[in-house]
Amino acid sequence: MRQSQLFTKTKKEAPSDEVSKNAELLIRGGFIHKEMAGVYSYLPLGLRVIKNIENIIREEMNAIDGQEITMTALQEKETWEPTDQWSDEKIDVWFKTKLKNETELGLAVTHEAPVTKIMKSFIQSYRDLPKFVYQFQTKFRNEARAKSGIMRCREFEMKDLYSFCKDEQEHNEFYEKSKVAYQNIFKRTGIGHITYLTFASGGMFSKYSHEFQTITGAGEDTIYLDEVKGIAINKEVNNVETLSLLGLDKDKLVEKRAVEVGNIFTLGTRFSDALNLKYQTETGELKSVFMGSYGIGPGRLMGTVVEALADDKGIIWPESIAPFKVHLLVLGDDEAVSTEANKIYESLVKNNIEVLFDDRKEVSAGEKFADADLLGIPYRTVVSTRSMKDLSAGAGGGIELKKRTEEKGKIVSLDELINLLVTRT
Amino acid sequence: MRQSQLFTKTKKEAPSDEVSKNAELLIRGGFIHKEMAGVYSYLPLGLRVIKNIENIIREEMNAIDGQEITMTALQEKETWEPTDQWSDEKIDVWFKTKLKNETELGLAVTHEAPVTKIMKSFIQSYRDLPKFVYQFQTKFRNEARAKSGIMRCREFEMKDLYSFCKDEQEHNEFYEKSKVAYQNIFKRTGIGHITYLTFASGGMFSKYSHEFQTITGAGEDTIYLDEVKGIAINKEVNNVETLSLLGLDKDKLVEKRAVEVGNIFTLGTRFSDALNLKYQTETGELKSVFMGSYGIGPGRLMGTVVEALADDKGIIWPESIAPFKVHLLVLGDDEAVSTEANKIYESLVKNNIEVLFDDRKEVSAGEKFADADLLGIPYRTVVSTRSMKDLSAGAGGGIELKKRTEEKGKIVSLDELINLLVTRT
Numbered sequence: 143m144r145q146s147q148l149f150t151k152t153k154k155e156a157p158s159d160e161v162s163k164n165a166e167l168l169i170r171g172g173f174i175h176k177e178m179a180g181v182y183s184y185l186p187l188g189l190r191v192i193k194n195i196e197n198i199i200r201e202e203m204n205a206i207d208g209q210e211i212t213m214t215a216l217q218e219k220e221t222w223e224p225t226d227q228w229s230d231e232k233i234d235v236w237f238k239t240k241l242k243n244e245t246e247l248g249l250a251v252t253h254e255a256p257v258t259k260i261m262k263s264f265i266q267s268y269r270d271l272p273k274f275v276y277q278f279q280t281k282f283r284n285e286a287r288a289k290s291g292i293m294r295c296r297e298f299e300m301k302d303l304y305s306f307c308k309d310e311q312e313h314n315e316f317y318e319k320s321k322v323a324y325q326n327i328f329k330r331t332g333i334g335h336i337t338y339l340t341f342a343s344g345g346m347f348s349k350y351s352h353e354f355q356t357i358t359g360a361g362e363d364t365i366y367l368d369e370v371k372g373i374a375i376n377k378e379v380n381n382v383e384t385l386s387l388l389g390l391d392k393d394k395l396v397e398k399r400a401v402e403v404g405n406i407f408t409l410g411t412r413f414s415d416a417l418n419l420k421y422q423t424e425t426g427e428l429k430s431v432f433m434g435s436y437g438i439g440p441g442r443l444m445g446t447v448v449e450a451l452a453d454d455k456g457i458i459w460p461e462s463i464a465p466f467k468v469h470l471l472v473l474g475d476d477e478a479v480s481t482e483a484n485k486i487y488e489s490l491v492k493n494n495i496e497v498l499f500d501d502r503k504e505v506s507a508g509e510k511f512a513d514a515d516l517l518g519i520p521y522r523t524v525v526s527t528r529s530m531k532d533l534s535a536g537a538g539g540g541i542e543l544k545k546r547t548e549e550k551g552k553i554v555s556l557d558e559l560i561n562l563l564v565t566r567t
Numbered sequence: 568m569r570q571s572q573l574f575t576k577t578k579k580e581a582p583s584d585e586v587s588k589n590a591e592l593l594i595r596g597g598f599i600h601k602e603m604a605g606v607y608s609y610l611p612l613g614l615r616v617i618k619n620i621e622n623i624i625r626e627e628m629n630a631i632d633g634q635e636i637t638m639t640a641l642q643e644k645e646t647w648e649p650t651d652q653w654s655d656e657k658i659d660v661w662f663k664t665k666l667k668n669e670t671e672l673g674l675a676v677t678h679e680a681p682v683t684k685i686m687k688s689f690i691q692s693y694r695d696l697p698k699f700v701y702q703f704q705t706k707f708r709n710e711a712r713a714k715s716g717i718m719r720c721r722e723f724e725m726k727d728l729y730s731f732c733k734d735e736q737e738h739n740e741f742y743e744k745s746k747v748a749y750q751n752i753f754k755r756t757g758i759g760h761i762t763y764l765t766f767a768s769g770g771m772f773s774k775y776s777h778e779f780q781t782i783t784g785a786g787e788d789t790i791y792l793d794e795v796k797g798i799a800i801n802k803e804v805n806n807v808e809t810l811s812l813l814g815l816d817k818d819k820l821v822e823k824r825a826v827e828v829g830n831i832f833t834l835g836t837r838f839s840d841a842l843n844l845k846y847q848t849e850t851g852e853l854k855s856v857f858m859g860s861y862g863i864g865p866g867r868l869m870g871t872v873v874e875a876l877a878d879d880k881g882i883i884w885p886e887s888i889a890p891f892k893v894h895l896l897v898l899g900d901d902e903a904v905s906t907e908a909n910k911i912y913e914s915l916v917k918n919n920i921e922v923l924f925d926d927r928k929e930v931s932a933g934e935k936f937a938d939a940d941l942l943g944i945p946y947r948t949v950v951s952t953r954s955m956k957d958l959s960a961g962a963g964g965g966i967e968l969k970k971r972t973e974e975k976g977k978i979v980s981l982d983e984l985i986n987l988l989v990t991r992t
Contacts, residue, residue, distance in 0.1 A: 149634055149689050149698040175685050183638045183685060192637075209574055212617075213608045215640065215705065216662075216722050237641075239662040239674065241721075242711045249664065249674075260600050260608060264574050273574040280640065280705065286667045296666075297641050 143466070144487075145500045148172075150185050152513045163360060164445035165291025167457050171516050173465075180288025180296035187517070188444075190465035192299070195440040196278055198330045198462065199301050202323040206316070208276040208303050213256050215280055217248045221255045224416040235283040249282035254435055257304045258413040265306060265431060267422050272312055276303035278440070290362060292445040293401055303436040308421070310347075310410075313432045317406065320436050324354055324404050331443060332460025336450055337403060340365050340374040341384060347410025349387075350379065355400035360449040363402055366395040374398075401446045409433040457518030458546050466498040467563060469519035473507045473526035482533070482540060483525040486556055495563045520546050521563065529553060568891070569912075570925040573597075575610050577938045588785060589870035590716025592882050596941050598890075605713025605721035612942070613869075615890035617724070620865040621703055623755045623887065624726050627748040631741070633701040633728050638681050640705055642673045646680045649841040660708040674707035679860055682729045683838040690731060690856060692847050697737055701728035703865070715787060717870040718826055728861040733846070735772075735835075738857045742831065745861050749779055749829050756868060757885025761875055762828060765790050765799040766809060772835025774812075775804065780825035785874040788827055791820040799823075826871045834858040882943030883971050891923040893988060894944035898932045898951035907958070907965060908950040911981055920988045945971050946988065954978060 150172030157176065160166050165182070168174045173188030184192055200210070216239075222228040228248070230236055237249040250256075257275060264270065281300045288296055303320070307313040321339065328337040333356050340353040355365045355374060367374040368390050375384055375395075385392055411430035414420065420428045444463070451458045461467060468490065472483035483501070490497040498519060500510050507526075514522050524542040532539025532553055541559055544551030554562070575597030582601065585591050590607070593599045598613030609617055625635070641664075647653040653673070655661055662674040675681075682700060689695065706725045713721055728745070732738040746764065753762040758781050765778040780790045780799060792799040793815050800809055800820075810817055836855035839845065845853045869888070876883045886892060893915065897908035908926070915922040923944060925935050932951075939947050949967040957964025957978055966984055969976030979987070 147632070149686070149695070149700060151689055153688075172689075175688065177639050177641065177681065178643055181639050181641050183636060183681070185636050185685075186634045189635055189637055207572070209611045210614055211608060211610050212614055214602050214606050214722050216602065216606050216707070218603055237664045237672075239664045242709055247662075256602065256608070260610075261574070263578075263600065264576055264597075270574070275574060282641070284667055297639050 162291035164448040187465040194463040208274045215250045258417045272307040292441045301438045305434040307432045338374045342376045343378040348408035351407040354404040358450040361400040404438040406436045456516035459518045461520045466496045468521040471500045471524045587716035589873040612890040619888040633699045640675045683842045697732040717866045730859040732857045763799045767801045768803040773833035776832040779829040783875040786824040786826040829863040831861045881941035884943045886945045891921045893946040896925045896949045
C-alpha cells in the first residue's frame with residue numbers, strides 16, 4: 143500500500159490522558175483510536191496486526207479440532223441465572239441494558255452459559271462427544287478503571303474456545319493439547335521466549351487452572367518464576383502445598399511483573415449441571431458433559447507485544463504479525479530515484495510481499511526514518527541517490543536494507559531483496 | 568469436513584416461535600441458533616456463508632479504495648449530541664447502558680458520528696481527500712418487533728463505508744462508483760437478477776438516496792418497479808415529481824414486496840458541520856468535508872438469499888457463498904463403497920475443493936438426501952454400490968453428480984468431478 147494513500151498519519155505527541163506505553167505508541171503510529179478510556183477503534187494498520195494474530199490463533203484452534211462459530215453480545219437474564227452469575231454482586235463488570243418492553247439484557251462478559259445452551263441442541267449421546275467450539279467475539283466488561291491501553295479494555299475481542307467431553311479423562315487429554323496449541327500461538331506471535339505457563343487456582347473441578355503470563359514491566363499481575371524450569375505460579379497459589387506439588391524451591395523463584403495473555407480452565411460440570419447439558423452413555427445412563435474454557439484476547443496480545451518488544455524509537459513487530467513485512471522509503475525528489483522506487487514497489491506487490499511504500503512528497507528523510515521506527519515494520523528498505531550508486535555503476539545494489547532491530551543496513555539488489563522476503567513468507 | 572465431526576445436526580421441525588422462512592430453514596439446517604427474538608448466533612455452516620459474503624464485499628470495497636477499520640459498539644453521549652441523535656425520541660432504537668460512574672453510554676446504532684470524529688485526527692488539507700473508510704461491525708437496534716429472522720435483527724453485522732470528499736462533485740464521482748460496486752456484490756452473491764436500484768428520499772443534501780431492493784414475498788418494503796428499465800422507486804418518493812424526473816410511467820410500474828439489502832446515502836456536511844470536520848482548500852479557505860454512507864448487512868443478505876432462492880425442500884446456495892462447494896454422500900455399509908468414498912473425499916480436499924463429506928453411519932439414504940436438500944450445497948455427489956457399477960466394470964464412473972437445482976444426476980469419474988469443480992473455483 144502507498145503510504146500517501148493511507149488515511150492515518152503518525153503523531154509526534156502522545157495523547158496526554160494515555161499513561162500506557164502500548165496505547166501511546168499505537169495511537170502515535172495511527173494503529174488505534176481512543177473512543178474513551180478502555181474503548182479503542184482499530185485503524186487500518188492496527189486491524190492488519192489483529193487479523194494476523196487472529197489467523198495464527200484460528201490455525202492453532204482448527205488444528206486441535208476447534209469448530210468456529212460466533213455468539214452474540216446481547217444475553218438474557220435466564221441464561222445466567224442458573225449459575226447465579228446474573229446479579230451485579232456476583233459479576234461486578236456487567237453492562238446491562240433493556241428491551242423496549244423493559245426486559246433486562248446483559249452485554250456478554252463471557253460465553254460459558256450461552257455456549258452450553260447452544261450445545262444442548264446438538265449433544266445427546268456419547269457419540270456426539272468430544273466437541274470443541276470457539277469464536278472470536280466482543281466481550282464487554284464494565285471495569286472501574288481502564289489505564290492499560292489495549293491490554294485491559296471495557297470492550298475487546300476475545301477468542302474463547304469451549305470443550306465438551308464425556309469425562310475428566312477425555313477432558314484432560316484435550317486440556318494438554320490446548321496447552322501446546324497456546325504455546326504455539328505465543329511462539330508464532332513472537333513472545334514465546336518471555337511467556338510462561340503459570341499455575342493459578344482452579345475452582346471447583348480442578349486443583350489448578352493455567353495462565354500464560356508474558357514478562358513485562360507493564361503487567362498488572364505478579365508471578366513467581368522458576369527461570370530454569372520455565373514455569374511460574376501466581377499469587378493465589380504461592381503456598382507450600384503448590385511449591386511441593388510442583389517441586390519448586392521458594393528461594394529460586396523470581397518475582398516478575400507479567401501480563402496474562404491467555405488462560406485455560408477446567409469448568410467440569412458446573413455449567414452442564416446447572417443448564418442440564420447431559421448425554422447418554424454407552425450403557426444408557428445420563429451424565430453431565432465435562433467442560434473446559436480457553437481464552438486469548440488478540441488485542442491484549444497485540445498490546446503485550448508492543449510493551450515487551452518496543453524500544454525507545456517505537457514499536458518492533460515480529461514478522462508473523464506485522465502490518466506489512468517491508469517498509470519501502472523513497473528519499474528526495476530525484477526523478478530517477480522515484481522511478482526506481484516505484485518499480486521496486488510494483489515488483490514487491492507482484493511477488494505478494496506485503497509492502498508499505500512511503501511515497502510521501504514533502505516529507506524529510508529524517509521524518510520518514512522516524513516514522514519507520516515508530517511503525518515498527520520488520521524490514522526497512524530505502525531507495526535514494528546514495529543507495530542507487532551501485533546500481534548505476536552496474537554493480538547490482540540499489541536498495542538499502544535494514545532490519546528494524548539492526549543498527550546498520552546493507553546494500554542489496556531487487557532480486558536479492560525479493561529472494562530474502564519470499565523465502566521468509 | 569466430515570459431517571460426522573460437525574457438531575451441528577439438522578432438525579426435522581422448525582422452532583414453533585419462528586415465523587420467517589429464512590430463520591426456519593437456517594435453524595433446521597444448523598446454520599444459526601436463536602438466542603432471543605432478533606438475536607442469532609452463527610454456527611459453523613452459517614459462519615462459513617457469512618465469511619464468503621464478507622469476502623466478496625471486502626474485495627469490492629477495496630476495489631473502490633476503501634480502507635478497512637473496526638470501530639466500537641460502546642459510544643459516548645458527547646459523540647451524538649452535536650447532531651441531536653442521542654435522545655430516545657430522536658433515535659428510537661437505542662440500547663443504552665452505563666459506566667460504573669453512572670456515565671450513560673449507547674450501543675452503536677450506526678457509526679457516522681464516531682467515524683467523523685476519527686477523521687478529525689487525519690484530515691486537515693485538501694491533499695488528505697478524498698478518503699474512504701469501511702468496517703464490518705455489529706450494530707444494535709432496539710426494535711420493538713423482530714419477526715423476520717436474520718433479515719431484521721436487534722444485533723447484527725453491518726458493512727458500513729463512509730466517504731470523505733472535498734465537494735459534491737468529488738462525492739458524486741465516488742457515489743456512482745459505489746453503485747457499481749454494490750451491483751457487483753449482489754451479482755456475485757447470486758441475487759443480482761432480482762435486485763433493483765431503488766430511488767428513496769434523500770434527506771438534506773440530495774434529492775434521492777438509493778436502496779438496493781431484492782424482490783421476495785418476505786420483504787418488509789413495498790417498491791414500484793419498472794421491469795423494462797430495471798429501476799424502482801420506494802413509497803416515499805412515489806409521486807409525480809419523481810416519476811417525471813426519472814421518466815417513469817405510473818401505469819407501467821409493478822408493486823412488489825422487497826427486502827432492502829443495501830443502501831447508499833449522501834450525508835453532505837451534516838456530520839462534518841456539527842462535529843467540525845474541516846479541511847483547508849488550495850486557496851487556504853476552511854471548508855466542511857462532504858460525506859456519504861454506504862451500508863450492507865451480510866446477515867440480511869444471507870437471509871434474503873434463503874428467502875428468494877429456496878425451494879420446498881430447503882436452501883439453495885449460490886456457489887459463491889455456499890458453506891461448501893460440494894456435498895459428498897456415501898450410502899450403505901459396503902466396505903468397498905466406503906473406501907472409495909474416503910478416497911474421493913481425500914482427493915477433493917487435496918485439490919482444495921471445499922467439501923462436506925456425509926460419512927455418518929446409521930443414517931439412511933433418504934435422510935442423507937433430505938439433509939443435502941435442506942443444507943443446499945450446490946453440487947451433490949453420491950457414492951453407492953449403484954454409482955460404482957461403471958467403475959468396477961472399468962468404464963470410469965463411480966460418482967453420481969447432481970446440482971442442487973437439478974432433478975436428475977449423472978455418473979462421472981473422480982477426474983471429471985475434480986476437473987469440473989476446480990475450473991469453477
